[in-house]
Amino acid sequence: MDTTEIHSRVRESLDQLRRELIADRGDSNHWTGRLSASALSTATAISALSAAYLRSRNAPPVRADRRDSRRGKPSVDHARYLELIRRGCDWLDTQQNADGGFGDTDLSHSNIATSYLVLAARTLAARCLSNEHQGSQFAASQAALQAYLDTAGGIPALRERYGSDKTFVVPILNNLAIAGLVPWSEVAALPFEAAVFPQSMYRFLGMPVVSYAVPALVAIGQAKFCRSSCLPPWSWVRRSAMNPALKVLEKMQPGSGGYLEATPLTAFVVMSLVDTLSTSPLPNANRDRVIASGLRFLEESVDEAGSWPIDTNLATWVTSLSVAALANDPTDKREWSSELLVGWLLSCQHRQRHPFTGADPGGWGWTDLSGAVPDADDTPGAIIALSKLRDFVDPQQTAQIDAACAAGKKWLLGLQNRDGGWPTFCRGWGKLPFDRSSTDLTAHAIRAFALMPTCAQSEASVQRGIRFLRSAQQSDGSWLPLWFGNQDRPAEDNPIYGTAKVLVDASDDLGSDAIVRGVQYLLHSQNADGGWGGGSSVAGYFASGDSPPATSSGDVITSTMEETALAVEALASLWGYMSVQESAKNPEFSPKTPSLTAATRDAILAGSDWLVGAVAAGRHHVAWPIGFYFAKLWYHERLYPLIFTTAALGRVATLPFICGAEHDDTP
Incomplete structure (x- = not known):
């Protein structure tokens, strides 16, 4: 496919998604979303x-x-x-x-x-x-x-x-x-x-x-x-x-x-x-x-x-995700940001010992409302979002961001479990499912640390987290998340979400062997329609007469917007790393997997094409239940498909074989 045509289609969809996401705030300075x-x-x-x-x-x-x-x-x-x-x-x-x-x-x-x-x-x-x-x-x-x-x-x-x-x-x-x-x-x-x-x-x-x-x-x-x-x-x-x-x-x-x-x-x-x-x-x-x-x-x-x-809203969570998604666009200038947005994110940080869990100050919860509790997913999410806004604020807010992120970093360091992973709320409650260390939360914390000044304590903490992630990788190369699932899988787990969240922006510290196995899992899990995830319930919904068409062509498919976008973003984030590794003839890539980079490129192209077609059909307005609350209580969030797809196509727009910076050749 001609790179100019690919770039044009991706850019058109991305611009549409950005307009919709920015407009979704309404008169507010942040996003609120809507839970099912x-x-x-x-x-x-x-x-x-x-x-x-x-x-x-x-x-x-x-x-x-x-x-x-x-x-x-x-x-x-x-x-x-x-x-x-x-x-x-x-x-x-x-x-x-x-x-x-x-x-x-x-x-x-x-x-x-x-x-x-x-x-x-x-x-x-x-x-x-x-x-x-x-x-x-x-x-x-x-x-x-x-x-x-x-x-x-x-x-x-x-x-x-x-x-x-x-x-x-x-x-x-x-x-x-x-x-x-x-x-x-x-x-x-x-x-x-x-x-x-x-x-x-x-x-x-x-x-x-x-x-x-x-x-x-x-x-x-x-x-x-x-x-x-x-x-x-x-x-x-x-x-x-x-x-x-x-x-x-x-x-x-x-x-x-x-x-x-x-x-x-x-x-x-x-x-x-x-x-x-x-x-x-x-x-x-x-x-x-x-x-x-x-x-x-x-x-x-x-x-x-x-x-x-199930909950009033996930305002802090969806705001942090929206900021990071918009910032993925290589042409983004943060014109949608404001002093009020930054101030709101800063105000959501918990600054006193929490009466519910006894958590120390410094973390963020999922909403600005009084019932929120600081946790190890929303805290790195807020740190990453503030880091994306740091260079676009005045010196006073820059200092406030630095102080808030430092406090958040300290909070995360104090939460890490002995096994090297991060739990959700409380350190040491590892006997029951939703208190154990989590792969997606651990990877999120590590990504947040990468955006802040390092120190001996955080370096050691990251290395312990990396060892946890390597030990938690499944035999098929995937990682299983804690708070997200797929209702069409027998175990109701979601390895697409978990693997994507571990791989996105993964550093070489994770190890090329673990990265390759994770990428191979995503490649082997891609559906015939070009997307990821979903299953029979998705196909049944979009086959019904009352539902919108699955793609712009009206074909019935099984993939979800959320899982496809997550997989595409993860693969796109690793393109540069993989290209370098394969060009250097890293043993993990050659001769055992000599075409991994080309296969990844093809998967990104097919996934991007699927997303573009789905956006044209309005499928990003149909959220799917991939989220868990406590004890596997399912939910869907209206903004997830919009946010995740904006983030994915923003990444894709930076790729050389998409934007035309180089010929569409395999390294």
Whole structure:
């Protein structure tokens, strides 16, 4: 293909994407994005609101004072709650899949966890709505849902899905018990009293839940304790720990009322504490304030359709990604940036010890809202974004950026695990899946360090991180990420995302052997349509009459915008490195892989052509569920395909065989 034609098509698509991405900010100075509505989140919110309504419906309706909800007892505006419950149920009715089950998003496969939570929500809501929401159509829907759950294996299959990790299975069973669908004996006892110990000791106490689920541990643990028998003297010890644990629970609750800004976690806490009002009715101001503030969060986070997303937003994350994506364009002059944008990113840095995880100052979370917690993906993301803006600000902001990045670097150095990798939130919580070291987070931290002044400590830290990445490489050359997946793969993992995130801008320290194996994995994983990732659910969606065409030609394909863009960006970022290595006859490239550079070029061209065609067809407006939240709770983010494709084509526009800087020949 003529290089002038290639460059023209890439440039045209890139310019379109840049205009759309910049315009997406609207009147704001940063990006906010939009998370998908979630059947799981909506179900948990309905259950919490229903539990609160049922508890207080004999009391006169009182509108909660939003300003004073943290100081007052939990109060319920009955009419408002009934409206929210009804609208939530109406929305859930539109989300049932053909197999009778429910998935996390409108594009997700049915899963047993979400389906059970919908069953619990509908059961509790029916007691609030009387007969107004229970016609023949509802009865048929419930029968189909129960049939799905029976076919899926019921409660034993639910337990099997999560194994030894009680982070999510216990809250689900707790929700079912509150709804009267399972006996309380099915709910495991959780050591809520452990919360009274200093946070620095949590990782030594053998917690049965991940670090960020301590609020659920306290609330559900107390609900179970109040519903079960426990003999003295241990019952006296546990009961004496209830009030101190509730004080910890209130201290961890952010100003918004939403733990982690997450509807599921907040709803589990609220419904559990409401249940204790029946079994442990003694007044407790801490409990009352937590319930009131949590209910306020649920009221305020519902969307216009009557549903709830898994989290309020990922504003800091998508802003950092957008900055880096726009900066990939070789013609970019940061004309879209501003003092306000830089100031906003700087303001998102946590500057005090965090009450939720006990994290030291210096990190960034995923949003600017009060429920965010600093983590090892958003912190390097913010550092990289600020580094891209550093040369385009005044001296005062330059100094502020340098100080913020230095604090972020220190924070990351203190978080590194003993195995050399980086966890998400807390160092040393490595026993459960979402607390372990992660390949994508580790690679992200290493890329951030590369943009900052080095020192002996960071050099040693990077080398330990590199050893972790090399040891974590799979036998097929891929790396598996922590917070992203592919629902069409049997294990629901996403090696395309993980491999791309490790390889993008990979340094020679990773080793040419590891890089070559990773590149070969991406090359061998490219789909016949020229893209990457996806699977049968993508093909089915774009084959339906109600969906937009898959490409500008209307052909049905299986790849996703997100995964294709990530793979293209990673391969494009390595082009110069690979060209040099192969020209030098590096043993990893020759004679074993003499055509690796040419094959990579061809893959980049095919992937870029796929992206350009998909943009022309408007596919970058269809986000796919590749993101995980805790415990494999799927989501899609509206801006991911737009951001990832902008970043990929920006990289491609720099390549010599695209921009015409050299002849289209293999080195």
